[in-house]
Amino acid sequence: MANEHIIGQRDDPGMPRYGGIATFALLPQAHAVEHADIAVVGIPFDSGTSFRPGARFGPAHVREHSRQLHPYHFMHDAHPFRDRQVVDAGDFRVGPYDIEAAVASIHAQARSLGEQGTRIIAIGGDHTIALPLLRAAAAQHGPLAVLHFDAHLDTWDTLHGASIWHGSPFRRAAEEGLLDLEHCQHVGIRGGVYDPSELEDDAQAGFRIITSEEFGRRTPESIAEQIRARLGSGPVYISIDIDVLDPAHAPGTGTPEVAGISTRELFAVLRLLRGLPIVGGDVVEVLPAHDHAGITGLAAAHTAWELLTLIDLPAREGGAAG
Numbered sequence: 001m002a003n004e005h006i007i008g009q010r011d012d013p014g015m016p017r018y019g020g021i022a023t024f025a026l027l028p029q030a031h032a033v034e035h036a037d038i039a040v041v042g043i044p045f046d047s048g049t050s051f052r053p054g055a056r057f058g059p060a061h062v063r064e065h066s067r068q069l070h071p072y073h074f075m076h077d078a079h080p081f082r083d084r085q086v087v088d089a090g091d092f093r094v095g096p097y098d099i100e101a102a103v104a105s106i107h108a109q110a111r112s113l114g115e116q117g118t119r120i121i122a123i124g125g126d127h128t129i130a131l132p133l134l135r136a137a138a139a140q141h142g143p144l145a146v147l148h149f150d151a152h153l154d155t156w157d158t159l160h161g162a163s164i165w166h167g168s169p170f171r172r173a174a175e176e177g178l179l180d181l182e183h184c185q186h187v188g189i190r191g192g193v194y195d196p197s198e199l200e201d202d203a204q205a206g207f208r209i210i211t212s213e214e215f216g217r218r219t220p221e222s223i224a225e226q227i228r229a230r231l232g233s234g235p236v237y238i239s240i241d242i243d244v245l246d247p248a249h250a251p252g253t254g255t256p257e258v259a260g261i262s263t264r265e266l267f268a269v270l271r272l273l274r275g276l277p278i279v280g281g282d283v284v285e286v287l288p289a290h291d292h293a294g295i296t297g298l299a300a301a302h303t304a305w306e307l308l309t310l311i312d313l314p315a316r317e318g319g320a321a322g
Ligand SMILES: [Mn+2]
Pocket: 127, 150, 152, 154, 166, 241, 285
């Protein structure tokens, strides 16, 4: 039942979807509402990136490509913007030169939203931003079951002497006690490993791996079932690096890896994950300078919409699956 106090997407008969300033999904800005249940926030930070820079421009690009997001998700029979207040909270204030200061600033802003009872879907930015978001979410909810879609493990230690960079957020999070080490799962892994010891370190950080290759020979149902079993029943944080998609589906990203999954495969699995207690999430590593025809921006915008829709969505009656 619609809540009359909820402000949904812009509804101006004289203004087409392609007109006006782009907030995410043409949702209201945070200052237009008294309370937000869910906030989409941009985090324009890419100083932790190890290869191509430019994900700092991701949030604006994703917003621009989110104009076609609609109020009804017919495959779920859900209205993601009708029954709870979703807003675009703008971008977090974050500078480019000092990674530690940036991470502290992101943490403080995420914590502030959390204390107001607002859950966050963050648009990156490079994957470094997951660490302060996990810090804020774990402080509020306890150790998190992290579901991580990515071509890469992101449980590495240091690079060029830096301990906080976009390849280490989940290692640092595990060390800090932010993760439930029995219940974390990677999906889509295929690249970037120098040495087998990195896989051992990854398991120590609490993760199990479903490779990209498995998508070619398994059903979405079996993958989703494995994910559910691994995540268990505690609070879930979903982190989606857009490079989990094949470069054909997401060319605009900082560390592309071939032989990835398709957007359709990603959505097929996500749509089977109803009923998870999701406390937050992110979609990261969108790099507009390498995007073509908005492919990556569209994929990221719609991925964020899938995540938003999943939040609070009950499991289907008659079974846990999807
Ligand atoms: Mn990543």
